[in-house]
Amino acid sequence: MRKCKFCSAMTGIYMREHHLAVCKNCFPKWFEGRVAETIERYKMFKKDERILLGVSGGKDSLALWQVLIRLGYQADGLYLSLGIKNDNYSLDSKEKCIKMKEKLGRELYIVDLKNEIEISIDDARSIHLKTCSICGTVKRYFLNKITREKAYPVIATGHNLDDEAATLFGNLLRWEESYLRRQYPVISGTNFFARKVKPLAFMYERQCAIYALTSGIDYIRTECPYSSKATSISYKENLNQLENRHEGIMKFFYTNFTNAKKKDNAMMKAEEVEIVSCQICGEPTTVAVCRFCRIKEKIMNKKKNETEKREK
């Protein structure tokens, strides 16, 4: 036990990487202040800009929602019901989002994948693409679509430092240059896409968890049943082992990368790509048919084939 830096109460919450002890009463304020700093440093958004936040029911996105409102920003939520495990996982997570919407008194849009496209993530698994990759595409698709339809200038997501560091690590292991060029806590908006921001990008996952616990956020505690084999989880474990030996290294890693991007460096500039309308759905894309429509078609064909087989 140590003394809280702010009120001297005894506390078990000690952040080695900051050499900082904070008690459970002071923690939420400290956390919110750090997020506020990130928002300002990266000029993510202003008080008069409406923000649409992708919420999953997990600790990170719900924590971010509450932080944004407490800091005086205008943030609404978008929950995408993916139909995971016959809806059991999805129903639980939706309920947590609705509770938070009521607590904060803000708008929550709910999109049900089955209503929109007649398929669920459970179906998507049948086409042997990585589930997390499909899920990412689907989430980005609807987040972009609803943001444009509802005219929000900013999309926020609850990616934390562990997420960003693991993504960066994966992109470096594969040397995915186009992803490396794009990875940053804020991506400017264009005619086609809203500005994208990650206000928790410098907060460790465990700090987000402590914030959720110390500020009374009710979130879904079970991991997505499909995530256990995700490569990103393996990278996260690996980076956490490294963090245990070299405290602060994860933050150092991501910070050094983002600082390098701030400098004028050819490697770091996003390539200019031409945006066209998807021939099927009309959403902006860089190819003739967008990835979302290609995945959807693949799943629909698979389902059709299976129905035909059964009928024979």
Add this chain to the structure above:
Amino acid sequence: MRKCKFCSAMTGIYMREHHLAVCKNCFPKWFEGRVAETIERYKMFKKDERILLGVSGGKDSLALWQVLIRLGYQADGLYLSLGIKNDNYSLDSKEKCIKMKEKLGRELYIVDLKNEIEISIDDARSIHLKTCSICGTVKRYFLNKITREKAYPVIATGHNLDDEAATLFGNLLRWEESYLRRQYPVISGTNFFARKVKPLAFMYERQCAIYALTSGIDYIRTECPYSSKATSISYKENLNQLENRHEGIMKFFYTNFTNAKKKDNAMMKAEEVEIVSCQICGEPTTVAVCRFCRIKEKIMNKKKNETEKREK
């Protein structure tokens, strides 16, 4: 036990990342062939070019020396006696190098740090710089110096894939751009420095160990007594854990990086730096006094102060 791909003998040597089983009799030939491919792919050197190889008495550098001779290249050795742990570690390793020189019938230059500069690596530890960093500076200094004095056009070192991947990982964690620009299996020579090559850069450390064992190389098996706390060792362990879960990832990591460098990419080009002569020793450097001379001066001052204290 599996069947050797080349002679069908039963073998316990199986390389998951290549899906390849090779028996102990066929292994040396296989290993030498892979190194030959790397030398050719990166145009490291030709048969008529004299090579100076830094040898430490460890498995990697001695393995490389033997491979180069067996492949028909002209490689001589340079052993630097660093005076580690009152010479015990250094004497053992020197003896292994002398044995190899006799086996191969080539030249071995032996430089004794104490004769050259009156200090040892044990002394160097007193100035609180990281030992491995000092050791690296000293080794590079004499390798460059002797190579130029003896007019070798090529310097080779025994860095293996684990070494290169760990260095790359460290450079990426710290985003050391100038190091990232320079890291490559071959660095062209200039007016001041010989070409530098790492023919084992694509061979896993364990493959080098198997080569040493299966081709009867007597090498020093104990690690350098100062290396246990080296950050690079921690990165290596980390990458090895990742390799256990994702076989081949270390090679994939380093290969993707080197392939990205092959492409025309501004990030990947080494910066042009002006080379001047060190004001103290005359060796080529980018600053007024080279790092080697600065370290040497620091140690000498420290020793002088201690002697004065004792005499008081």
